[in-house]
Amino acid sequence: MSNRSNAAIHAASACLAFASAALSSVALAEEERNIHSVPLLPLYQQECSACHIAYQPGMLPAGSWQRIVNNLKQHYGVNASLDEDTVKELEQWLTAQADRAPAMPVPPEGHAARSWLAFKLFEVETGHPPEDRITRSSWFWGIHQRMPSAMWRQLENQKAIKSISNCDTCHTTADKGNFSKHNVRAPAALKP
Amino acid sequence: MSIFPSPSVTRLLQVLALALVAAAPCVHAETSEQILDQYRTQAGTAPDPSRGQQFFTSKHDHEWSCSSCHGDKPVQTGKHVVTGKSIGPLAPAFNQERFTNTAKVEKWFRRNCNDVVGRECTPAEKADVISWLLTLK
Known part of the structure; x- marks a missing residue:
């Protein structure tokens, strides 16, 4: 084999190695930037998914979950009270699985930046998002930064809070804890 | 040999029978008529389906009625x-x-009455609502 073709093979294999390394780092980045999903406790699924999707416990810090389950009589405007034993069991599981949202240390671009900054400042000061809401967490706005601006306008509109908190409006496999961008389908009403 | 079971077997049968009776309320699912009966007894009055419908579809000085959802x-x-x-x-x-x-x-x-009426519902109100729901076929 000539030196020239040898060099070409070396170059090609180096290229391949580089490409596969790049691919795996992309895969890793996507993994890191996604929600760490856990199988849901059946009691949690049973009690909490009657009115809304059973959110992944990693989406909020432990302190937020503690406040939420101990204040179910006033649960975002609705009475969702449960007996004491159920509350205790839920609290134990939720706090053990809490706080596994993707780190979003870099400010996002575009429309999401303002909300990200406001919520980040709040979190730094208090350790939890405003009103213990997933949708007011900085990671939530960071992770959604690539959404088209028309959708952001919908999301920023407080009247649309109903649709923001319904992950499964766009994340078709959210109820299974799968938030992969490959399973996102925006409904016609939200399309720009 | 006696035709009666030995004392230990009798004792075992007694325990089993007791266990069955005790477990019955847990495994036996109730029917809507039985649940209506419980509230009727607690209320001490006959349920009225039309009153139940009125209660269900009206607001009670709060933001939502039962019908809202x-x-x-x-x-x-x-x-x-x-x-x-x-x-x-x-x-x-x-x-x-x-x-x-x-x-x-x-x-x-308990949850929904607090949201709709601002207090728990009375057994009579619950019986009225269930009796109306049972007329819907």
Whole structure:
């Protein structure tokens, strides 16, 4: 084999190695930037998914979950009270699985930046998002930064809070804890 | 050999029978009529379906009525007024799981009456509503 073709093979294999390394780092980045999903406790699924999707416990810090389950009589405007034993069991599981949202240390671009900054400042000061809401967490706005601006306008509109908190409006496999961008389908009403 | 079982077997049978009787309320699912009967007894008055319908579809000085989420005639899927999540039909003829577990019925009456009426519902109000739901076929 000539030196020239040898060099070409070396170059090609180096290229391949580089490409596969790049691919795996992309895969890793996507993994890191996604929600760490856990199988849901059946009691949690049973009690909490009657009115809304059973959110992944990693989406909020432990302190937020503690406040939420101990204040179910006033649960975002609705009475969702449960007996004491159920509350205790839920609290134990939720706090053990809490706080596994993707780190979003870099400010996002575009429309999401303002909300990200406001919520980040709040979190730094208090350790939890405003009103213990997933949708007011900085990671939530960071992770959604690539959404088209028309959708952001919908999301920023407080009247649309109903649709923001319904992950499964766009994340078709959210109820299974799968938030992969490959399973996102925006409904016609939200399309720009 | 005696035709009667030995004392130890008799004792075992007694224990088994007792266990069956004790476990019956746990494994035996209730019917909506039985649950209505419980509330009728507690109320001490006969339930009135038309009063139940009126109670269900009206607001009681609060933001929502029962209908806000369940619909005016809950024979179809309703929609949670806050989250938009779909809610299965409430009328037992259209959803056989409804009103088959007293603890579950009590949990939802407690929560929803507090939202709709601002207090717990009385046994008479619960009986009225269930008696109306049972007329929906």
